[in-house]
Amino acid sequence: MGELDPTFIQEPEHRPKPAVIEAHGIPEIDLSPYITSSSSSPNAIHDLVDEIRDACKDWGFFQVINHGVPIEIREKVQSVAKRFFDQSLEEKKKVKRDEANPLGYYDTEHTKNVRDWKEVFDFMVDDPVVMPASYDDDDDGGTVEYTNQWPHHPSELREVCEEYVKEVQKLSNKLLELISLSLNLPANRLEPFFKDQTTFIRLNHYPPCLAPDLALGVGRHKDAGVLTILAQDDVGGLEVKRKIDGEWIFVKPTPNAFIINVGDIIQVWSNDTYESVEHRVRVNSIRERFSIPYFVNPAPYTVVEPLAELTNERNPARYKGYNWGKFFATRKLSNFKKLNVENIQIYHFKKPDEGKIEDVVTRVENVVI
Ligand code: OGA
Ligand code: NI
Numbered sequence: 001m002g003e004l005d006p007t008f009i010q011e012p013e014h015r016p017k018p019a020v021i022e023a024h025g026i027p028e029i030d031l032s033p034y035i036t037s038s039s040s041s042p043n044a045i046h047d048l049v050d051e052i053r054d055a056c057k058d059w060g061f062f063q064v065i066n067h068g069v070p071i072e073i074r075e076k077v078q079s080v081a082k083r084f085f086d087q088s089l090e091e092k093k094k095v096k097r098d099e100a101n102p103l104g105y106y107d108t109e110h111t112k113n114v115r116d117w118k119e120v121f122d123f124m125v126d127d128p129v130v131m132p133a134s135y136d137d138d139d140d141g142g143t144v145e146y147t148n149q150w151p152h153h154p155s156e157l158r159e160v161c162e163e164y165v166k167e168v169q170k171l172s173n174k175l176l177e178l179i180s181l182s183l184n185l186p187a188n189r190l191e192p193f194f195k196d197q198t199t200f201i202r203l204n205h206y207p208p209c210l211a212p213d214l215a216l217g218v219g220r221h222k223d224a225g226v227l228t229i230l231a232q233d234d235v236g237g238l239e240v241k242r243k244i245d246g247e248w249i250f251v252k253p254t255p256n257a258f259i260i261n262v263g264d265i266i267q268v269w270s271n272d273t274y275e276s277v278e279h280r281v282r283v284n285s286i287r288e289r290f291s292i293p294y295f296v297n298p299a300p301y302t303v304v305e306p307l308a309e310l311t312n313e314r315n316p317a318r319y320k321g322y323n324w325g326k327f328f329a330t331r332k333l334s335n336f337k338k339l340n341v342e343n344i345q346i347y348h349f350k351k352p353d354e355g356k357i358e359d360v361v362t363r364v365e366n367v368v369i
Contacts, residue, residue, distance in 0.1 A: 007115040008215040014114075015213060016239070016282040020250040026240065027055040028254065032066035035174055053182035056262055060277030061240050063257040068174075069167045071256050074231055077164045077203075081290055083154045085119060085205040095149040097122070102332040103200070104149035111219035112343070117283050118217050121203040123148040125165050129198055131300050132325045144329075165201065168229055168294050172199075175227060175260060176296070183270055185309060190226075190269075193298035198328060199225075204291045206237060209283040217281030217289070223263040224331060224346075225297040230259040235289040241278040248280070264346045265298065268319045271306035276346075300325025320349045 029051050033044035055062035084092070095104040107119035124146060133142040150158040176194075177187040206217040217237055232238060232253055239248040240261075251259060264276045283289070298304075305321035330344045 004209075004211040004214055005115070007110075008117055008211075010114055010214060010216055010219065014216075014220060016216065016280075017248065018213065020282075021247060026059055026249070026251055027051060027062045028257065029055060029062050029064050030066050031064050031068070031174070034178060035068040035171075036066055049178060049181045052178050056179065056182065056266075056274040059240070059243065060275055061251070061259065061261045061279070063251075063254055063259050064171075064175075065254070065257050067171050067258055069171055069258070073160075073164055073167055074256070076160045077292060078231070078233065078290055080154050080157050080160045081121070081203040081205070081292070084121060084151065084157055084203065085290075087153060091153060092119070092121075092151075095121070095151045097149075100144060101146055101149070103146055105151075109218075111216075111221050114216075114219050116218050116281075117209045117215045118204055118206045118281075120205070122200055123150075123161060125169065125199040125201070126197055129196070129300065131198070132323070132329050141326075161201065161203075164292075165294075168201075171258070172227065172229060172294065172296050175229070179227075179262070179266065183273065183307075183310065185307070189307075189309075193226075193302055194296075196299040196301075198297040198300055198325070199295060200297065201292065201294050204289075204293070206281065206283050206289040206291075208285055208288055210285060212283045212285050215283060217283045220278050220280040222276040222278055223261060223293075223295065224265070224327070225263040225295045226265045227263060227296040228259075228261050229294040229296065230261075231292040231294075232259065233290050235284070235287045237281045237283060237289050238291070239280050239282060243275070243277065250282075263295075265304050265324070268304050268346060268349075269307050269310070271310050271315065271318055273310065297328065298324055300328070318351055319346065320351060322346075322349045 029048070031048070033040040033048050052062070092105045097104040097106045103122050103124060105119070105121050109116045109118070109120065128145040128147040130143050131146055133144050176190045180187055180189040204217075209215055220241070230238070234253050234255065236250065236253045238251045238259065240251055241247070242249050261279065262274050262276055266274050267276045302324040303321040304324050304327075306317040306319055311317045327344060
């Protein structure tokens, strides 16, 4: 590709800075007291929960080590992902997503209406999942089934991905328990939300880009779900917006660590005790990069609202409840094509401090048209 297609070009204020600022401070948390050793002292667990709480408050991001996911399984997915993306576009498009089923391959995702410099392959943990067809407040918008589309080549992709899911699922459950404890809730408080989960995994490939100063691999965004468990390779590119000063901080890859961030749903459940933090991905002109985010999401029929135990008269709920399946379906649809209106966001459900609640439905309808 010679000149950069204008659809990829970020507005000047959102372009990556030439100099990278490396992360000093994104906490690295050793999960061994909770995961790999069976007889940890209550003190060790207490300290770990404190570390998680501080990380969620100060950064919204942390890395975990000694997380229990075998390195061989992660390496296998990384290698099969590379073999998948190395194929011709024609081959990859055999499992192309479409408007009815947003799972599979695509290379046209937009974040905040600018095209991302990447190609992806998405699949869900539960298959199939019945989702609302779109955002419709009257519940008569119908449903659609999202089903995984597994490619014929590489033939082992499905098996390797399913093995990976089994392992990361265990880590996800442990992290949800630790986060519950860090909010002074019982460890299993969040478990019921995941009976019919809409968790999905994305294989990301960021090819080298001739104009890495103009484009981004993923534009600035927050993750809409509960938690993201990200495996990144040694190239690096993830940047996190530091809460204290809004500076974009490069997350230096730590071999075999996972990067965890709390998503919008934890922000709402915790009634803003924890915030979902903006992040983005820069690309470079030399090395391709692979990453695998595991997006932990609840059942489609979940009404997302501040947890009753975390609100009271002095700290009333700051959000109106919203239906996760409808929110997710709307996001998926608006990701599918460039829209000239703002994407649906949780702040549309934020209650004003006083006075009238704004008309959310009107805004949402603007998005899906
Ligand atoms: C995402 C994301 C980060 C990365 O896909 O939501 O933030 O490093 N990815 O690929
Ligand atoms: Ni993200």
